[in-house]
Amino acid sequence: MTTDTATATVLPAPAYDRLPAVTDALAEHAAEHDRDATFPHEGVAAAHAAGLLTATVAARHGGPGAGLADTTRILQALGAGDPAVALVTAMTLFTHAAEARAAHWPAAAYAGLLAESAGRPALVNALRVEPDLGSPVRGGLPATTARRADGADGAGHWELTGHKIFSTGAVALRWMAVWARTDEDPVRVGTFLVRTDTPGIEIRPTWNHLGLRASRSDDVLFDTVRVPADRVAGLAGPGADGGRDVIGGAWNSLGLTALYLGVARTAQRWLTGFLHERVPSALGAPLASLPRFQSAVGEIEVRLAGAERLVTALARAVDDGDQGAAAQAPGAKLLGTRAAIDSVQQAVALIGNNGLTQDNPLQRHLRDVLCSRVHTPQDDSVLLSAGRAALGS
Template sequence: MRAPTRTGACNGAGHTMAESREKLLALAAELAADFATRAAEHDLNNTFPIENVERLKQTGYTALVIPEEHGGLGANLVDYALCQEQLAQGCAATAIAINMHLFGLGSMVERATGRPEERLFFDAIGRGKQILGGGISEPETGGDWGYFATKARRDGEFYVLNGRKTFTSLSPVIDLFMVMATLEDETPPRSATFVIPRGTPGLELVETWNAMGMRATASHDLVIRDVRVPAIAMANSRPVGPVDESAISLFTWFSVSVAAVYTGIALAALKFTREFTARFKPLTLPRPIKYLPGIQFAVAEAEALVAQSRALYLGIANEYLASPASFKGEPGLARVVTAKYVATNNAVRAVDYCMEAVGAHGILKKFPMERYYRDVRAGVNHPLSNARARELIGKSALGISLAETPRW
């Protein structure tokens, strides 16, 4: 397992963590500025920014969380969150799409034990610039990471998979699909993740994505029809059932980064609000609208919401880096899920306050505010959704296990 890294310590490559973080953030800011120039166009046309992914590859950002020895940038959980927060300010769709590639990698690196196949895998991402994509969500099972309608049947040294995945972000550029499926004929029932290369016969992308927000993510459907893969394509397996503490690492990387992406949208909205309210001066007022109490109070609310979120998810990320083992059981899971829950909901409210401050100009297509307003709304739907998060957080606080029956 990779040793936890902290700002001030040396990362083994001759520079301090603070210097590394500064470089990573400068890269994320440069990419964000570039992506911002095309974000409106891709959103409007529902197109996928392939050129952004090319830049992410060239600059090493697609290997942000991969250790430097494998050609990656060596970001830890906090670096990763700060970079994603920054990237989302330029193009939230690109940020959340690449997040679907990065979060699982971060967790894999954290849990790595140095096996040769792990090293090959990290090389494929770091040096080979391969892109991973998700096959978790399904029409039948929504955002539940514990159950899959997609089935994998053992056939000698092979598995044969059938099913349909939805919300496959990054679909035009995925090299390796991470398909989660229930293993047939296993007692007790188990599910597994299969790594399936693009182009494998039976894999078909169906271009279904046309959404209100995060339009440029190309989160199309993936149809899996009699896809035959060698048994070694099975990356890991677990008992079928609700997400449990074995998923804490995965949920931590996911929750913290999703929190950061949606907070990034709120930060972008605040930036636009500052600029707009400083220059918009109705004829009837002596000064721009930023001098009005209503504007100041709305901005204050948005600032406070963003500050709460950042303190929470960066705090959780730092605590996790310092002591992953202290995140145990459902209370540990509840801690990381709280960060995502608070930040994605706060981001919606913060953008709403910004919208209120900007006024009617906020809904005009010529300004980015209406895109922020639509994009930010996707955040609460990523696992754990609001209802599931409240159940976990509430039960955990009350000392009730998720496994207890009856459920309510």
């Protein structure tokens, strides 16, 4: 069990009352990080100072034990400030939440992560996507390979070689959970837990994206990186993972949807401010006084409020153990992210050139919210699954 080694670390409870202040702190630098495509280290530090990076660490490990409903609250607030900070926070929170449900990491490695998390931001992300493989949820085995080796002291270890892409927050990660195959016959697949101060890791600055530019989702190359034998999780034959993790999938779907709803809410707030301040000379009154704009803002409000209620209700139900709610989470992601995208697109269409100029933030919110489409599960997979279920096939 992991509790014996991990309970020495006691982590603070999340400061939920500080969420608005954290949102404002992140928003202060979000535009410059987007412009320069630089990672928001100070924003991650603010999230850590408020106890948000470790909110989902289980009580048995000395953590607050936050559930999915609280996590969606955190991620919406962070997404409203800087979605890049929110995304790397989400990956770390999901890792701790998975460990809260069942032990995956070797005890000593997880205890080390918790101990470090008490004093500084210790970001974690799973590195799975590869240049040739694409998204692993579509099937296939990784090309990244681990070879068994023996050290001079006789202690066995693995040597990891490969290439991962779209590695969110790579420049700031403390641990990389690298999905790789062994060179054995028969082959095994598992997660190799790599500290980022290990020799042989190269972070190649390839991220040149339209949205979420500050996330620095760069390429990571591994050149015979040494991984101790006790830092491997879930090593087994292909397909031996026991099937789809419905609860983990619900965390991913609802948590990321909340993040992008936060982006859309920030866009809405900017829009309403603009409509109050903009007074065309021919009108002699703010645009906010016109029924056409009032109806459009009302449509955005109804759309976002409905999506938020859906995410919150399902997250609470998942926390209560409702398997049916967990199964509905992918559909909620589709509805929620479409609501976020449609709302920001409508805001841009409503005010024309003012919405697309880089002097205003609305174009940044549009670029960021469009990134919601690429996260697993993607819309086509959600619709195919739902359609087959409805057809009984």
